[in-house]
Amino acid sequence: MDIQNCTPEQWYKNENNWLEVLENESIWNQIPLLNVNELHNLKDSRLVRFRGMIQDMHGPEFYLEKFEVRNEDTQGITVKFGKYVDICDYRPNETVIMEGENIRSERQTYVAISIPAINSWVKKIEEERFKILSTPTPSTSSECIQLKRSLEEMEVDHTEPQPAEQSNVANKKQRTELSKPETESVVSQEHLLNFPIPDPSGRVCHLKVYRNAELLKLNSVCEFVGFLSVNPSLVCQNMDEGADEVEFQVHNPPPSLIPKLHCVHFKHLPHNNPLVNERGMVPERMQYIKKELLILLTQLLFGDELTAEYMIYHLISEVYLRKDFMAIGKFSLNVSNIPKIENLDYVQELYKFLTLLLTKSHYIAMSLENMNELTFIPKKDYTSNRLTSSVLQLSSNTHLVLDETKLSTGKLNETGINGVKALANAIKNQKTMYDFTYYQLEFDCDIPFLILSEGKSMLPSDVHIVLEPDEMHLNTFNEILEAARHFLKPDLLNEMRLYITQAKLTQYEITDGIQELVQNEFVNMRQKGNVSGDDLHNLLVLARLVCISQGKNTLNPECWKQACSLEEARKERIKKTVKQ
Template identity: 65%
Template sequence: MDLLNCRPDQWYLNETKYSELLQNEQIWNQIPLLNANELHNFQDWQLVRFQGMIQDMHGPELYLEKFTVTNTETAESTIKYGKYVDGADCKSNETIEECPSTTPSERHVYVAISIPGINPWVHKLEEDRYKLPSTSSSTSVHLKRPVEEMEVASATEPSNSNKRPCNQSAQPAETTPVVSQEYLLNFPIPNPSGKVCHLKVYKDMDKIKLNSICEFVGFLSLNPLLGANIDDDMNGLESQIHNPPPCLIPRIHCVSFKSLTHNNPLVTHEKMSADKMQIIRKELLILLTQLMCGDELAAEYLIYHFISKVYLRKDLMALGKFSLNISNVPMLENIDYVQEIYKFVETLTTKSHYLPMLLENMNELNFVPKKDYSSDRLTSSVLQLSDNTHLVLDETKLTPGKLNEGGVTGVRALSNTIKNQKIMYDFTYYQLEYDCDIPFLVFSEGKSMLPSDVHVILKPEEMHLKTFSEILEAAKHFLKPELLNDIRLYLTNARLTQYDLSDGVLEMVQNKFVEMRQAGNITGDDLHSLLVLARLVCISQGRNTLDEECWKKACALEEARKERIKNRSSEK
């Protein structure tokens, strides 16, 4: 069976066999990836893959799986199928007849966008692997027939009559203003090469969550007449949002999809060994120590921040979150320290975003996703990101001035997300919280005005400050391609490490905690922080369970970190 050249009706009639073929990962990966190619390189109803984040969920729509098309001149009837297509492809002298035994089926519509914050190296690797060879006829979208010969009927809703003409396409209302491309795309953060797709999903809808990352396989619909379709139940703005031009926002009728735990294209089924992870960790520590101006303690905590994740939610707590505030950031002449550090964050991680906390940004950017009822869609915001998107906040850019209402809302939203790893969505009449897992890294001069799980006061060495421009160049040369890819693999592997605490280890921790309580002032919150840090110390070394060595190291790190804070307070 030729899966790559399969048509929607063929899939419908042989769904079980084609679905079995898709279970083969090699066959799955042979399907062209939309993210790595321009839209004009694809044909209408071609089977494609799309990797993206669920940005919005539209309501369900009805369609007819099976119906009869009758020629009004010859009375000849043909059975056609409405699954995996937008409507009936028929001529002006044909009508649709609903089969007496056919009842409308339901499919759900989702808006998926290219993964927000995806870093350039990831996109380049995808292009290198999945870029289609250019063809001489790739300057325009390929359709089965010229557009002027096509007449499309919507078979998404049953009519009151058993018969209806096929050519029901409508023209846009003259009084409705045309919305901008930026408004239609609705990205949470700028993404010049990003794509948006409307997904028509027929099964397993309960597995699709807002802001989750999935890879979809389905039939690409590029019919330009779909953008001119007007729904009588919608106003003009809503109709444009729900029926955008396919040349900008195509439809994909999904036959299968799978959730993704990461988007690192370097990861294979072969796991990195613990010995290899320890070697790569040492190299990464050398690099980050130099970038932290000789401060190995700050470099250690930065590694743990990179590999952290929310591994459990219990009693309204997000266990495992590890937001990091690095203060005492050096102000160097002709060098923007935070931006230079972010360039390395962008190079090492798969998803990240740099946000300078300028007063203008805080007052004008939208931090809270909001439901727009006039267009019946969710307006995105800076915080609508998928899990493990590293958000780097540069508080050194915050200048004196007054926060307006939007700025106050933004700061409150950031604080709430950092503390609880939940984002509040504004539905005007009520608010809903959605879980998230966004690692926050905040650079500041003094202690940040935003909360954090860990505050590290940077202790730069004078020689590093004087030679920081040379250090940056040396760091770039240090990251040879092989080592760079190893570090990228290491960060993903460490984050995905399965970690367990045995009963014996728990007993050891309890005994150590009793000893610490007897020796000084330590609270239950301190124990929780130590357990999170000890877990990160272990998985950073490729271990999947806690031992006494990792526990002692976590305690020593926390003692050194708190000593700096104590010394800084006494200096004041």
């Protein structure tokens, strides 16, 4: 079965068999990846893949899955199929038999965007693997006509929910002339793309989902396989009488800019690291790579090994459980006492190295201008009938680096105040507020925050550590940066990238025996000094990170004691700073 040349009609007639073919991972990976290929190199109505994040959810569409047409010349009756297509080969001399044995169905519609804040090394690997070098012959079919009907003409039961946009179904009364010029756009390209973080190489797809749509959640990351819909005649579709022009253009953008994808199957992606393979990394190798990573970060943090340890734990942290409204596993880190170096932006230099290690990250300079202009809260735009994205609409495990060293004196406006509140809420509760004008909704997120500041941050954090720079490292930091670049040989760098993702994927547990040890230790701590339940929670989170950083999936006494020692040293620094 040649899946590369499968048509929507062939898929519809033999769907179960085609789905079995897709279970073969090598065949799945042979399907062209839309993210790294130009649209003109991909054929209309052929299967493509798209990796993306669900950015918005539109209403359902109603369409004719199967319908009969009559040839007016011969009076012959033919069965046509409307599933997985926007446009059918519906001829000018054919008429839909509305009283025929037609099947009416519903499909869900979504907007998916390229994974936000994805770093360049990930894109480069994907391009090397999936970029198409040859240009296929474009389709020259000129007799395809768009099929669209209003819901009223479909005689839909009034108890069914009303869709946000109308579907493309058979209707000879609304045939579109292919020669009709495209209407002038009143909406900018930037507005149509609607990225939370600007991405020159980013892609947007309007998805039509026919099965398992309930599994798709806002901001979830998936890889979709579906039939590409980029027929030029899509730009000529008629706007319904009384419809808003802005909304119509947002929901029906030019296919050359935003194609449609009729999804036949999708799978959730637990990560987007292209280096991860089935073999993974053995614990002994993970321990070696951790030591190498510790050497690198210690040098970048002015010789401060304790802060470098906490940085590693921050990089491999994620929310692994939600219980009683708590996001367990979050490990936002505030590194204070960041020094100023003449003729060098230290935070920017550190961030450059983090982008080499992480699959997804974004840097925000918390200057007064940025805070007063950036939008952190996604908002429903009722004019366009869509969700306007914002900086905090990100997929899980997207690292945000907040640079508080850029703070300056001045007054925050309403946007700035709301931005600080949104950041604080996301850090503290791992939830992002969405503004629907008449009400607000909170959505779970999993964004590891790294806050770099001169004094203790004005934002909350799970862990605050005071950086202790070594004088020699301060004086020779330019040379250290150059040495760090030479240290990161390609093979070692790839192993560090794999290490961070592998640690996150480690299945972790605590045995009954260790639980008893932890309880006894905590009782001893309470007897010696002022230790709270929050301290125990933080220790358990840190102990887990210490454990998985070494490639171990079960907590042992050594990892627990190491976590206790780290916390003791960290708190001692804070006390010393307060006394000074």
